[in-house]
Amino acid sequence: MSEILSMKQIVKEYQMGDEISTVLKGIDLNVNSGEFLAILGPSGSGKSTLMNIIGCLDTPTSGEYLLSGREIANQDEKALAHIRRKEIGFIFQSFYLLSRQTALKNVELPLVYSGADKKIRREMAADLLKKVGLEEKINHLPRQLSGGQQQRVAIARALINNPTILLADEPTGALDQKTGHQVMELFHQLNSEGRTIIMITHDVNLAKQAKRVVRILDGNLLEEVV
Amino acid sequence: MLKENLIMAWDNIKNSKMRSFLTSLGIVIGVAAVIALITIVQSATGEMMSQFESLGTDKITVTATGNPLKSGLNSSDLKTLEGLDNVAGVAPSVTMTGSAGRQGILLDEVSILGKNEKFFEADTTEIMQGRKLSALDMDGNTYVCVIDQDIAQSMFANEDALEQRIMVNGQGYTVVGVRDTESTSDIMAGMNTSSSADGTVIIPYRNALALSGASSYSSVDIYFENTDLSDQTIADVEAALDAAFNYKDNSYSILNLGSLLDMMNTMSTLLSALLAGIASIALVVGGIGIMNMMLVSVTERTKEIGLRKALGADPLQIQVLFIIEALALSLAGGVIGIVLGLGISVVATMLIGTEFAVSWGAIGLGAGFSIAVGLIFGWTPAKKASSLKPIDALRTD
Numbered sequence: 001m002s003e004i005l006s007m008k009q010i011v012k013e014y015q016m017g018d019e020i021s022t023v024l025k026g027i028d029l030n031v032n033s034g035e036f037l038a039i040l041g042p043s044g045s046g047k048s049t050l051m052n053i054i055g056c057l058d059t060p061t062s063g064e065y066l067l068s069g070r071e072i073a074n075q076d077e078k079a080l081a082h083i084r085r086k087e088i089g090f091i092f093q094s095f096y097l098l099s100r101q102t103a104l105k106n107v108e109l110p111l112v113y114s115g116a117d118k119k120i121r122r123e124m125a126a127d128l129l130k131k132v133g134l135e136e137k138i139n140h141l142p143r144q145l146s147g148g149q150q151q152r153v154a155i156a157r158a159l160i161n162n163p164t165i166l167l168a169d170e171p172t173g174a175l176d177q178k179t180g181h182q183v184m185e186l187f188h189q190l191n192s193e194g195r196t197i198i199m200i201t202h203d204v205n206l207a208k209q210a211k212r213v214v215r216i217l218d219g220n221l222l223e224e225v226v
Numbered sequence: 227m228l229k230e231n232l233i234m235a236w237d238n239i240k241n242s243k244m245r246s247f248l249t250s251l252g253i254v255i256g257v258a259a260v261i262a263l264i265t266i267v268q269s270a271t272g273e274m275m276s277q278f279e280s281l282g283t284d285k286i287t288v289t290a291t292g293n294p295l296k297s298g299l300n301s302s303d304l305k306t307l308e309g310l311d312n313v314a315g316v317a318p319s320v321t322m323t324g325s326a327g328r329q330g331i332l333l334d335e336v337s338i339l340g341k342n343e344k345f346f347e348a349d350t351t352e353i354m355q356g357r358k359l360s361a362l363d364m365d366g367n368t369y370v371c372v373i374d375q376d377i378a379q380s381m382f383a384n385e386d387a388l389e390q391r392i393m394v395n396g397q398g399y400t401v402v403g404v405r406d407t408e409s410t411s412d413i414m415a416g417m418n419t420s421s422s423a424d425g426t427v428i429i430p431y432r433n434a435l436a437l438s439g440a441s442s443y444s445s446v447d448i449y450f451e452n453t454d455l456s457d458q459t460i461a462d463v464e465a466a467l468d469a470a471f472n473y474k475d476n477s478y479s480i481l482n483l484g485s486l487l488d489m490m491n492t493m494s495t496l497l498s499a500l501l502a503g504i505a506s507i508a509l510v511v512g513g514i515g516i517m518n519m520m521l522v523s524v525t526e527r528t529k530e531i532g533l534r535k536a537l538g539a540d541p542l543q544i545q546v547l548f549i550i551e552a553l554a555l556s557l558a559g560g561v562i563g564i565v566l567g568l569g570i571s572v573v574a575t576m577l578i579g580t581e582f583a584v585s586w587g588a589i590g591l592g593a594g595f596s597i598a599v600g601l602i603f604g605w606t607p608a609k610k611a612s613s614l615k616p617i618d619a620l621r622t623d
Binding site for chain 2: 052081084101110112198
């Protein structure tokens with residue numbers, strides 16, 4: 001399995017008034033293609049910051065971060081947007097679907113930004129909605145869908161650019177146990193198809209479902225032996 | 227990508243109809259005002275100008291006030307003027323008030339005009355009956371006249387006036403033509419044929435000069451062959467007149483319709499520009515309204531912007547989305563404004579009584595203005611949206 005993500009001594013500092021608070025204190029992390037990794041940590045541990053850096057939404061203060069062999073630390077906003085488009089499929093706790101757009105349009109959105117042809121967008125989005133079991137709901141608006149269905153639309157959206165990494169932030173946090181379980185089933189299925197998944201959570205039981213778990217505490221990362 | 231942005235912009239406008247409408251209202255009012263004012267000014271002055279133009283810009287009128295040594299222009303002066311380059315003809319004019327009578331009918335306040343054939347060649351007034359005066363009538367011994375329909379009516383009622391004899395200041399004249407002075411739209415008709423209460427009789431100019439007892443002409447029309455050369459020709463005429471009056475100042479004046487027309491043109495353009503300038507203040511206010519709404523929209527949609535960025539939208543794509551939204555608002559306002567402005571113009575020109583003419587310049591200006599307003603006032607909010615950091619944008623609740 002090839003290495004797709006490599007972090008060496010990642011430090012993230014924030015200026016808080018006169019004080020500098022160090023949120024990440026030298027993180028080392030390597031992820032191979034096809035892994036299902038859970039990053040486990042309580043709130044305030046720095047896990048959101050780590051997720052933002054992994055997802056190229058933010059850059060580290062120091063350290064080296066290679067994603068698909070490319071250095072991320074010194075890229076500008078535009079380059080980061082293009083990297084996110086290609087490498088990262090985001091799944092958020094509260095779904096973040098555009099409320100006035102249909103499921104199909106929501107799934108298409110990343111392809112709009114990568115400039116895909118309308119017909120191809122339609123087909124790919126419809127295929128993915130079918131894959132997540134929503135072929136009958138493609139023209140529904142988010143509010144006409146249940147929470148679990150909305151999250152599945154979001155997963156289809158995350159998949160549409162065929163990203164290197166699926167990056168999920170508390171993907172079941174807003175769902176009840178049963179629908180949460182269904183979403184996790186979908187993750188397992190995607191992982192078994194070779195998809196690399198990184199899941200950020202504070203829930204030990206959820207984290208245990210991943211093949212590999214790392215624990216983040218107070219800005220430091222520890223490998224968990226499952 | 228552009229089409230997608232247009233659809234998204236439309237969705238957003240549709241979703242806040244009332245707010246979008248109120249925002250565009252400033253642009254609607256501004257554009258409508260610009261269009262209406264320009265169209266109204268142009269159709270009002272356009273009509274006046276076309277009347278002036280129908281008089282011909284191809285002539286000037288010399289009024290010789292004379293000086294103690296020389297009272298006016300004599301025949302040899304006329305010959306000199308006629309010989310100048312680009313002069314098509316010279317028409318002296320003798321004007322007086324006198325009487326005209328026939329068989330017990332006496333009109334004692336008749337305008338008697340002395341004119342030559344050149345006047346009739348350039349004259350646009352319709353001859354209802356008979357003919358104009360010709361060069362052959364100008365020998366000084368031919369007693370023929372052209373009367374207007376007022377005199378024809380007073381003297382002949384239902385009879386045929388042609389070939390009838392009338393007395394003009396005691397001299398017998400044969401009527402050879404009747405002019406329809408009412409048919410002319412010529413607002414300067416009064417200048418050529420100063421209309422007295424009883425009407426106008428036109429007789430050969432030499433006869434008129436003799437009748438008036440004067441020895442020289444005080445008013446002469448000079449017709450040009452080519453109006454492009456009129457500046458040069460006017461200079462030549464001035465030189466000839468200076469020489470004729472022995473370089474004495476204030477012996478004559480020149481009325482130049484062409485330059486008058488130019489002046490009116492300039493004034494009408496200035497007036498349009500001034501009014502459009504005032505109206506465009508409304509456009510600026512409208513633009514500020516758009517900017518305000520777009521800034522609110524950026525704040526409201528911070529999370530959406532963050533999401534779009536997380537999904538791979540680069541700053542430029544976000545900026546384009548918001549600029550297109552601002553443009554859509556201002557252009558929609560512009561289109562409604564143009565329609566409204568034209569509507570106002572139609573009603574206003576009807577009330578003023580002038581002809582309505584679509585001013586494409588004004589429409590272009592309105593459209594251009596609204597696009598410019600959208601771009602200028604949409605820029606800042608769009609830039610603000612595009613420079614939001616995705617993590618900050620996603621974090622807001």
